[in-house]
Amino acid sequence: MKVFISADIEGVTGATNWNETDKAHADYTEYREQMTAEVAAACEGALSAGATEIVVKDAHWTGRNLIASKLPRAVRLIRSWTLDPYSMMAGLDETFQAALMIGYHSRSGSDASPLAHTLTDRVVYVKINDRDASEFLINAYTAGWLAVPVVFLSGDAGICRDAQDFLPALSTVAVMEGVGDATSSIHPGLAVERIRSSVETALRGDVSRCRVTMPPHFTSEVYFRLHTNARQASFFPGARLARPHVVQFEADDYFEVLRFFMFGISMTAG
Incomplete structure (x- = not known):
């Protein structure tokens, strides 16, 4: 094992x-x-x-x-x-x-x-398919x-x-x-x-x-403390600025969600 x-x-x-x-x-x-x-x-x-x-x-x-x-x-x-x-x-x-x-x-x-x-402490919350993550x-x-x-x-x-x-x-x-x-x-x-x-x-x-049941589609949402971080993250391919502090990203493949978290959250300027 x-x-x-x-x-x-x-x-x-x-x-x-x-x-x-x-x-x-x-x-x-x-x-x-x-x-x-x-x-x-x-x-x-x-x-x-x-x-x-x-x-x-x-x-x-x-x-x-x-x-x-x-x-x-x-x-x-x-x-x-x-x-x-x-x-x-x-x-x-x-x-x-x-x-x-x-x-x-x-x-x-x-x-x-x-x-x-x-x-990170840069975010107020992260959601995946409307569940607090x-x-x-x-x-x-x-x-x-x-x-x-x-x-x-x-x-x-x-x-x-x-x-x-x-x-x-x-x-x-x-x-x-x-x-x-x-x-x-x-x-x-x-x-x-x-x-x-x-x-x-x-x-x-x-x-x-x-075993974790994988949904067929993922909608992720990140609420940033600073609107400037949200603006920067919104330029990740496929992401959108839903509100001044909130960025959303959708994908069928969960690895794409992980990619968004890596570049959209972890690499935003603090």
């Missing part, structure tokens, strides 16, 4: 403030270590379930957060960015039997996490486009609820809950235990139940 893991940091146990996710601050070290511990736990659960190959994409900010020496030897780690539309799912292809997401967080426009956002949703559709089941997610309680609403068969572990500008978290060691156990259980089950 070949397993793919996409790992973020804003949804690891206890992460509450942006300083804790930023290499420039002393607080970052503790949460880098917790991110590594939670990813390692997911890897160990996958290996216990029979995984023979695991690829981990370090998918937070610089893409250089995980401490490689603390991961199981069977893991292949992708660091930094491949600069293609797969983004947080870089390295995934049709040969994988399952995808897992660790340390994920609530979407832009949500009050479920002090660190809620989608892709989290990074989980964007990446789950990427897995669905490649016919890879998404079997597990850990993060804050808000993203766990949203993810299971979209994909009911998905297994989740909520390690904390956002309350205003605060979080209420379980013990970091307990989070590691639950992730390891839940990943093993999920992968021993019928992963085919976690």
Whole structure:
């Protein structure tokens, strides 16, 4: 069994403030270590379930957060960015039997996490087919486009609820809950235990139940904080400026949506 893991940091146990996710601050070290511990736990659960190959994409900010020496030897780690539309799912292809997401967080426009956002702080919201889009949703559709089941997610309680609403068969572990500008978290060691156990259980089950159904057509909408960013993004081929802050893009092929997100959102001037 070949397993793919996409790992973020804003949804690891206890992460509450942006300083804790930023290499420039002393607080970052503790949460880098917790991110590594939670990813390692997911890897160990996958290996216990029979995984023979695991690829981990370090998918937070610089893409250089995980401490490689603390991961199981069977893991292949992708660091930094491949600069293609797969983004947080870089390295995934049709040969994988399952995808897992660790340390994920609530979407832009949500009050479920002090660190809620989608892709960048430049946007107020992202929608796909009228559904408010989290990074989980964007990446789950990427897995669905490649016919890879998404079997597990850990993060804050808000993203766990949203993810299971979209994909009911998905297994989740909520390690904390956002309350205003605060979080209420379980013990970091307990989070590691639950992730390891839940990943093993999920992968021993019928992963085919976690295949993402792909719509025949996609309509994406991005509300930018600055109208200047929206204007710039509207020049992406096929995009249109629906309102001064809002850009829309439609396609049948989801990869074209990912291409729009890459060039229309990630590369707009801040």
